[in-house]
Amino acid sequence: MRENSINPIFRIDIWVLLLYFVLLFCGWVSVCGASHDIGDVDFLSWQSRTGKQLVWIACSIGLGAVIMMIEDRYYEILADLFYWVMVVILFITPFIANDVKGSRSWIPLGPVSLQPAEFAKCATALALAKLINQYGFTLNKRQNLIRAAIIVLIPLVLIIMQKETGSALVYCSFSLMFYREGMPGCILFCAVAAVVYFVVGIGYSLTPLPGTTGDVGEFAVLNIIWIFVVAMVRIYLPRQPEHVRRLTVLGIAVNVLAWSVSAIFVPFDLSWAILGLNAFIAAYLGWMWAGQRLSQWFLIFIFSIGSIGFLYLSDFTLNSLLKDYQRTRICVLLGIEEDRDAAYNVNQSKIAIGSGGLMGKGFMNGTQTKLDYVPEQDTDFIFCTVGEEEGFVGATFVLLLFLALILRLLYLAEQQVTVFGRVFGYCVLSILLFHVFINIGMVTGLAPVIGIPLPFFSYGGSSLWGFTFLLFIFLRIDAGRKRR
Numbered sequence: 001m002r003e004n005s006i007n008p009i010f011r012i013d014i015w016v017l018l019l020y021f022v023l024l025f026c027g028w029v030s031v032c033g034a035s036h037d038i039g040d041v042d043f044l045s046w047q048s049r050t051g052k053q054l055v056w057i058a059c060s061i062g063l064g065a066v067i068m069m070i071e072d073r074y075y076e077i078l079a080d081l082f083y084w085v086m087v088v089i090l091f092i093t094p095f096i097a098n099d100v101k102g103s104r105s106w107i108p109l110g111p112v113s114l115q116p117a118e119f120a121k122c123a124t125a126l127a128l129a130k131l132i133n134q135y136g137f138t139l140n141k142r143q144n145l146i147r148a149a150i151i152v153l154i155p156l157v158l159i160i161m162q163k164e165t166g167s168a169l170v171y172c173s174f175s176l177m178f179y180r181e182g183m184p185g186c187i188l189f190c191a192v193a194a195v196v197y198f199v200v201g202i203g204y205s206l207t208p209l210p211g212t213t214g215d216v217g218e219f220a221v222l223n224i225i226w227i228f229v230v231a232m233v234r235i236y237l238p239r240q241p242e243h244v245r246r247l248t249v250l251g252i253a254v255n256v257l258a259w260s261v262s263a264i265f266v267p268f269d270l271s272w273a274i275l276g277l278n279a280f281i282a283a284y285l286g287w288m289w290a291g292q293r294l295s296q297w298f299l300i301f302i303f304s305i306g307s308i309g310f311l312y313l314s315d316f317t318l319n320s321l322l323k324d325y326q327r328t329r330i331c332v333l334l335g336i337e338e339d340r341d342a343a344y345n346v347n348q349s350k351i352a353i354g355s356g357g358l359m360g361k362g363f364m365n366g367t368q369t370k371l372d373y374v375p376e377q378d379t380d381f382i383f384c385t386v387g388e389e390e391g392f393v394g395a396t397f398v399l400l401l402f403l404a405l406i407l408r409l410l411y412l413a414e415q416q417v418t419v420f421g422r423v424f425g426y427c428v429l430s431i432l433l434f435h436v437f438i439n440i441g442m443v444t445g446l447a448p449v450i451g452i453p454l455p456f457f458s459y460g461g462s463s464l465w466g467f468t469f470l471l472f473i474f475l476r477i478d479a480g481r482k483r484r
Helices: 014-035 050-068 072-076 079-096 116-132 143-162 165-180 185-203 216-236 243-263 268-290 296-319 324-333 341-355 384-413 418-445 460-483
Strands: 099-100 104-108 111-112
Touching: 014 050, 014 384, 014 460, 050 104, 050 460, 072 079, 072 099, 072 116, 072 460, 079 104, 079 116, 079 143, 104 116, 111 116, 111 460, 116 143, 116 165, 116 418, 116 460, 143 165, 165 185, 165 243, 165 418, 185 216, 185 296, 216 243, 243 268, 268 296, 296 324, 341 418, 384 418, 384 460, 418 460
Parallel strands: none
Antiparallel strands: 099 104, 104 111
16 A cells, blocks of 8 residues: 555666656757757747757657646557557648648647647557457457557558658567567568568669669569569478479479570560569469468468569559659669759768768768758758767767667566557557657668657657657556556
8 A cells, every 4th residue: 555655756767767768868969959050049948949959849748747637548449549549640730731742640739739640659559569468369360460550550551641751661660569468470581571562673674684684673573573482381280391402493493494584586675584483483383282281381382372462563653653762762772763853852961971080070060961961960860960969979979879778668568467558569669769760760761751759869859759658658558567
């Protein structure tokens, strides 16, 4: 009884709280460096971005304190209500929001604007945690996985309708939590395979294959599909090794024969020969399934057909369905095109980070930053300010802070005594990991520019409050675990 009377703030995980405050401070300093020159004295003015950011930080700390004072059981009880309220808000947002750089995702509220998509992530995480917390619920059952996927897809589609592709892609991070909670590993493998197909197929689509009339991309992906299928037969049907031998020998023979004919007789597109190989293998898999009625044959058959379809559908989507600026960004990232306008942000960002050297140029001394060479340098591209002013040492320190926070959240998530707490914890760390990985990746040219903020660093109240909600609700749940 005495233990239950302890204020939950005193049961908060001190390490996460400390990392939160350090990240807030470093983020505010970075906004100062990106927004002000030496000699400025209006840091605390509401008209300055640093002054506004300080207000957002103060409000975030207040929100965190309020969240900690609410009983943790209410977050599970009201999870569905939070979720559906956010779904309704996301639905009406495009009709009432102002057009900001082609996106209708910001709702004006007097002198400020809020982005509901940032808060929808927390509501979705709560709804998923409540769903998976049901007795007997496991994600290795198809109907349960579909129910969980629908919870994620509804806000994702609504955010895409607001033309906020970057915010919508964040919802893919929930797949990490799904895998932890029992989602079959084959689904995660299919997702990784799709990325490989897209990067290789599109990235090398304009690279000619020597001695043929085809390109490296299509030829390589079709061979990768053949290798994946043989490996899956080997793994999922270990008692039937003769099929592995047949498919391996057949694939090698087709490749050697096709190369020989093209090099010696008439050059042609080898992709047609490998496509025929995969079509024959798919028919072979279907025939084996019809004969043995083993589900493994059927699943590998579906994977084979789906892989071929994805390869050609991705090419059609890139060239026919995506908008020009979206296609250009992807092509620039993959090195297919050299578009100066599309690559400008990334090139300037890399110049700024590289110019920082080992120790950086010093606070407010970044020339790239001061001359505004990098657009959005205090929002989506704020990490380039860190790299230029604080150098390699400062950038590494920031990355270590995020790594420490994610590892601590991982530890706390595994310590939860309820499925609800564990699932929500994994949702929080998955969202943070995705934001950090993609934001820093796009700033350094390793990921496409999709416009998502760096947690606790990027200027703006919506993202800061959204991450504060996520973090402190989990800390409140964890404080409840310590009480029990």
